[in-house]
Amino acid sequence: MITDLRQAQWKKWKDAKSRPGSTDEDDEAILDHDGEGMGTVGAVAIDSKGVLAAATSTGGMTGKPDGRIGDTPIIGAGTWADNRVAVSCTGVGEAFIRTCAAHEVATRVKAGDSLADACGNMLDMVAPLGGRGGVIAIDSKGNIAIPFQTMLMYRGYWKNGEVMTGIGPDLSSH
Numbered sequence: 001m002i003t004d005l006r007q008a009q010w011k012k013w014k015d016a017k018s019r020p021g022s023t024d025e026d027d028e029a030i031l032d033h034d035g036e037g038m039g040t041v042g043a044v045a046i047d048s049k050g051v052l053a054a055a056t057s058t059g060g061m062t063g064k065p066d067g068r069i070g071d072t073p074i075i076g077a078g079t080w081a082d083n084r085v086a087v088s089c090t091g092v093g094e095a096f097i098r099t100c101a102a103h104e105v106a107t108r109v110k111a112g113d114s115l116a117d118a119c120g121n122m123l124d125m126v127a128p129l130g131g132r133g134g135v136i137a138i139d140s141k142g143n144i145a146i147p148f149q150t151m152l153m154y155r156g157y158w159k160n161g162e163v164m165t166g167i168g169p170d171l172s173s174h
């Protein structure tokens with residue numbers, strides 16, 4: 001499927017001879033959800049019995065090599081859920097794979113970190129490998145963390161009847 005937005009992004013990537021993918025404004029590489037479009041979708045949830053689940057879907061990185069498998073479908077890299085946390089990541093997948101990023105959050109929570117610290121520390125670990133990105137996570141107590149190091153991350157959550165959404169740094173209630 002060819003759209004004007006994605007074709008323009010592809011051309012920008014090709015003209016700039018950027019490396020495949022990257023999340024941010026500095027190095028011109030393009031995620032499928034850069035610009036006005038949205039591509040990668042992550043979801044984490046806890047049910048009334050305390051069961052946690054995570055899911056992630058993506059179009060990958062602009063300019064990705066044929067056959068590339070990013071972090072998204074790799075359980076433990078871009079997506080993870082166990083009985084403590086559910087985690088879904090977005091960003092340059094290669095760096096999330098190299099750090100087993102989603103599982104890293106679980107490891108840190110198991111070791112006693114708060115969910116927010118675990119997510120923030122994981123992103124700090126991924127960033128130096130060229131993987132600036134974001135993560136959404138929920139723990140078994142219903143704590144939510146949605147930090148990101150990119151300019152924007154479309155995100156939202158529902159908790160106890162309250163809906164919060166945000167694109168830039170701030171969240172607003174609905």
Ligand code: ASP
Binds near residue numbers: 031033072078090093
């Ligand atoms: N992590 C995805 C990938 O590397 C891309 C994304 O999150 O937008 O394929």
